[in-house]
Amino acid sequence: MSLKDRLNTKSQIMPKIEAETTMAHAATGDFLNLKEQLHVLLVEKVNSTPTWINYDDEQQKELIKQFVESQLINNFKNVPLNKFEKDRLIKEIIQEAKGYGPLDPLLEDPTISDILVNGAKDVFVEKNGKLYKTNVTFKDNQHLRNIIERIVSKVGRRIDEKSPMVDARLADGSRVNAIIPPLAIDGPSLSIRKFKQDAGNLESLLKWGTLSNEIAQTLSMAVKAKLNIVISGGTGAGKTTLLNSLSSQIPNDERIITIEDSAELSLQQEHIVRLETRIANIEGTGQIAARDLVINALRMRPDRIIVGECRGAETLDMLQAMNTGHDGSLTTLHANSPRDALSRLETMAMYSGIDLPEKNIKSQIASAVNLIIQISRMQDGTRKITSISEITGMEGNVISMQEIFVFEQTGFENSKVQGHHVSTGIRPKFVDKLKEKSLSIPLEYFNKERKHTYINGANADIKLTEQSSVIKSRLINRNDNIFNQRLQK
Secondary structure (H helix, E strand, O other), X not given: XXXXXXXXXXXXXXXXXXXHHHHHHOOXXXXXXXXXXXXXXXXXXXXXXXXXXXXXXXXXXXXXXXXXXXXXXXXXXXXXXXXXXXXXXXXXXHHHHHOOHHHHHHHHOOOEEEXXXXXXXXXXXXXXXXXXXXXXXXXOHHHHHHHXXXXXXXXXXXXXXXXOEEEEEOOOOXXXXXXXXXXXXXXXXXXXXXXXXXXXXXXHHHHHOOOOHHHHHHHHHHHHOOOOEEEEEOOOOOHHHHXXXXXXXXXXXXXXXXXXXXXXXXXXXXXXXXXXXXXXXXXXXOOEOHHXXXXXXXXXXXXXXXXXXXXXXXXXXXXXXXXXXXXXXXXXXXXXXXXXXXXXXXXXXXXXXOOOOHHHHHHHHHHHOOEEEEEEEOOOOOEEEEEEEEEEEEEOOEEEEEEEEEEXXXXXXXXXXXXXXXXXXXXXXXXXXXXXXXXXXXXXXXXXXXXXXXXOHHHOOOOOOOOOOOXXXXXXXXXXXXXXXXXHO
């Protein structure tokens, strides 16, 4: 092909690409008006067709497609649309009718972790820990509010002037928070934290570098040995993701009760009862708080109680459950360090209204909680377990703890946090409890000079095992293997 022919071919292709890009990022006024008219006609058609509800989702989508195509042929034949515009028009009308409108493409993008809507015209997303503004917009604030009402109504929640803020969830477990006027001055605001489909196991956290192989094995054994674990961290640090991953290590023959404000946990075991709090109705009655569910869960013969997040009076009941035979309980809370987590537990226990001496509350915490895992969101947006501390008891009026593992940051290069997990050299007391359960962890994991190992793309086939006291992994060198053999003898 000659240079002239190639240039002619390029000039024919470029307008199409430009047209597609333009349509993908900024819909014209004519396009939006046409979509609105067709949507109104579709609503009228559905309202006049009682048999519509007899069809499943896929059949309804097909009917919507046929309806739009027939309208374009019969009533809008003078509107010039190319194939790309026509397909996009049908897709967006289906999204408006069956999905969440402009949010659907963002929800389908696996690289997006958060969707933040500040009114009808400002939509931001988080990708790889960084915030970006998108070209996605809603028609107006009423359009955005309709989408919010559609989301919350599917989980039995409501949002109106009397109850202008709400927590809800999507079908995949993604967390949703919405707030509308008069509390939101500039129009409805919507925040969606997307649920990661591959976040339900420790192998995923290993591949992401959230923890090391040694820490993963230690936490796996701690969960199996029924230690009571508190996960601490700031907003967006990855507490729920870590809780999901740790819960995957619970044996399948145990009865698990989960308690959440908005159900997000996705446990894979068979014997699970999921409980969710309920807000007050329009008359101000009927509220079921997390504390009520914790008390009720104790009557349901649980082997494990998992509280999605402790944030109030339920904390005292959770501590009492841990102290009365319900070992292996898991929960999360907001705190910036393990020591802060202890202070928050103490403060929230006081919310119960029961007048207990400060020393008694601290004693309850010290005897109930075994491990505090601190997880943080780093500068580059990655999540790391920054500390694992063991509660060892009381010294006078102070809860004593010892740090077992810690993340040491060595620098920040190429917009990436540099560092690694290390052992502090302290042998945890719960190692003895593992022996009672016929479980074990290689003691060299706690050597201060040990170099921690990670799973990445080249060796992602390594799996966590239950019984081994020595990890048979190509990540451990020959000297370590010899040392392990001596330990076994």
